[in-house]
Amino acid sequence: MTIEIRIMAFVSTAAWMPRVVFVASLVAALAMASGPAAAAARGGRRVIHLRFYMHDITGGPGQTAVQVVKGPGPAHPVMPGSHFGDTTVMDDALTEGASAASRPVGRAQGTYTLASLREPALWVSMTVVLTGGAYNGSTIAVVGRDDISASVRELAVVGGTGAFRGATGHVLWRTARMESRDHVVLELDVYATVPGASPPPRAGAVRQGGLNLD
Numbered sequence: 076m077t078i079e080i081r082i083m084a085f086v087s088t089a090a091w092m093p094r095v096v097f098v099a100s101l102v103a104a105l106a107m108a109s110g111p112a113a114a115a116a117r118g119g120r121r122v123i124h125l126r127f128y129m130h131d132i133t134g135g136p137g138q139t140a141v142q143v144v145k146g147p148g149p150a151h152p153v154m155p156g157s158h159f160g161d162t163t164v165m166d167d168a169l170t171e172g173a174s175a176a177s178r179p180v181g182r183a184q185g186t187y188t189l190a191s192l193r194e195p196a197l198w199v200s201m202t203v204v205l206t207g208g209a210y211n212g213s214t215i216a217v218v219g220r221d222d223i224s225a226s227v228r229e230l231a232v233v234g235g236t237g238a239f240r241g242a243t244g245h246v247l248w249r250t251a252r253m254e255s256r257d258h259v260v261l262e263l264d265v266y267a268t269v270p271g272a273s274p275p276p277r278a279g280a281v282r283q284g285g286l287n288l289d
């Protein structure tokens with residue numbers, strides 16, 4: 076018997092972690108409470124939905140992204156000042172809300188390259204490192220195409236570690252706002268399907284993060 080367990084936590088910006096944690100804990104409790112059902116739950120798959128904001132700061136105070144390759148080719152036709160092959164390495168802050176002052180939840184570490192000759196499209200390759208809340212210590216590997224002229228972009232979740240071990244899925248990626256010429260705020264909705272065997276969030280980490288599950 077196979078029972079498919081899906082966790083769809085459609086959450087508000089303000090409180091994504093507590094709700095995701097709550098539902099995940101509930102499933103873990105149910106799995107422990109019922110013998111034969113436990114195996115089915117372990118064999119099932121869960122969808123985890125996270126929303127957070129990414130701060131790409133390419134200059135000025137608090138810079139987190141640095142251009143490491145200046146493309147030697149001709150100027151890009153639709154991105155003034157940019158060249159095919161331009162590559163930036165980032166360690167961008169991830170926060171719970173769109174404000175940089177809201178609670179930090181992790182970092183986005185990786186690179187993006189201007190990889191289209193004609194369109195304003197970047198190739199992104201990064202690790203989402205979660206540093207707070209229920210998934211503290213887990214990572215999500217994200218790869219894909221970011222056409223900055225599109226209102227919503229879709230990138231791939233290609234793996235992960237910890238609670239996201241063996242993850243597959245997608246990320247919906249939007250430009251939320253420009254704080255300044257050098258500071259873009261991106262809204263990321265991550266939909267990750269994880270095997271039932273992936274470790275659930277750690278209760279200790281939840282307490283450390285100050286999240287109240289009551």
Ligand SMILES: *[C@@H]1O[C@H](CO)[C@@H](O)[C@H](O)[C@H]1NC(C)=O
Binds near residue numbers: 206207212280283284
């Ligand atoms: C995340 O985990 C690290 C290592 O276990 C710990 O030092 C840190 O306090 C945790 N942070 C939060 C916000 O829970």
